[in-house]
Amino acid sequence: MIRLCDILFSFFGLLFLSPLFLIVALWIVIDNPGPVFYRQQRVGKDGKDFGLLKFRSMRVGADKMSLITIGDRDPRVTRAGYYIRKYKLDELPQLWNVLVGDMSLVGPRPEVRRYVDLYTDEQRQVLSVRPGITDHASIEYIDENRLLAQSADPDKTYIEQIMPAKIALNMKWINHQTIGEYFTIIFLTLTKIIR
Numbered sequence: 001m002i003r004l005c006d007i008l009f010s011f012f013g014l015l016f017l018s019p020l021f022l023i024v025a026l027w028i029v030i031d032n033p034g035p036v037f038y039r040q041q042r043v044g045k046d047g048k049d050f051g052l053l054k055f056r057s058m059r060v061g062a063d064k065m066s067l068i069t070i071g072d073r074d075p076r077v078t079r080a081g082y083y084i085r086k087y088k089l090d091e092l093p094q095l096w097n098v099l100v101g102d103m104s105l106v107g108p109r110p111e112v113r114r115y116v117d118l119y120t121d122e123q124r125q126v127l128s129v130r131p132g133i134t135d136h137a138s139i140e141y142i143d144e145n146r147l148l149a150q151s152a153d154p155d156k157t158y159i160e161q162i163m164p165a166k167i168a169l170n171m172k173w174i175n176h177q178t179i180g181e182y183f184t185i186i187f188l189t190l191t192k193i194i195r
Contacts, residue, residue, distance in 0.1 A: 001179050006105055010098035017092060024055055024089055031080035034060040037093060042110035045130045050102040052110060053093040057081030074145070085145070088193055094133050106185045107132025108170035115163060126170045134189040135173050137166035142192050 014021075025036040038056040040063065041049050062076035077085065084090045097103040103110070110131035119126075141147070144162060151157035173181065 002104065002106075002177065002182055003101075005179070005182065006098050009105055010095040013092075013095045014099065017095075020089075021092065024084065024092075027080045028056055028078075028084070032056075032059060032078040038063075041113065042131070043113055043116045043127065044102055044110055045127065047116070047124075047127050049113065050097070050110075052102075053096055055084055055090045055093055057084045057090045074149075091133055098133065102131075104130040104132045106135055106182045107173060108135055109133075109138055109166070111163075115159070118159060118163075119167075123164070123167045125174060126167055129174055129177070132173075135170060135185055137169035139185070139188050139192050140169055141166060 028034075028036050035056055038054045038058070039051040040054070042052040044050045057078060058076045058081055059078060081090075094103060098105055107130050108126040116124075116127070141162065147162065148154040148157060173185070
């Protein structure tokens with residue numbers, strides 16, 4: 001049932017949001033010439049890599065400097081990218097990832113291989129489900145970039161504090177994958193973004 005909802009919502013989401021996609025694409029290109037989309041290798045269900053799709057919010061080649069974005073002070077983020085990230089518009093292309101089956105609307109956010117390699121055996125349980133666009137951890141850590149910006153060592157803060165806390169929150173979904181919880185998480189996410 002959840003997979004059917006994913007297919008329907010992602011298909012109609014891509015269809016109805018296509019005018020917004022065009023506006024965001026033009027905004028990105030006008031603000032900072034280069035590709036509209038950014039594809040990054042992430043680790044999905046059963047530890048398999050896939051290409052996660054986003055609207056590009058950083059300067060071309062910025063990911064070679066660091067994997068972590070450190071809020072407002074990150075000089076790699078473009079002017080348009082600041083707002084695209086703030087309102088989570090950069091995540092919209094992941095509806096394609098949902099449609100093709102790499103992701104679900106709801107599930108643990110997929111990590112890059114570098115961080116997955118640091119998981120304990122218990123933490124690797126997050127790889128037993130399809131990764132998602134949103135979940136309890138995404139809602140709780142919606143301002144993660146701002147938290148990292150306040151750290152003297154953002155990478156260390158992410159690895160030692162934020163990542164374990166997010167994985168603990170991921171377990172809520174892993175242990176309670178119901179259609180009711182699915183819609184609850186989607187509703188809470190939309191409410192948080194609007195606020």
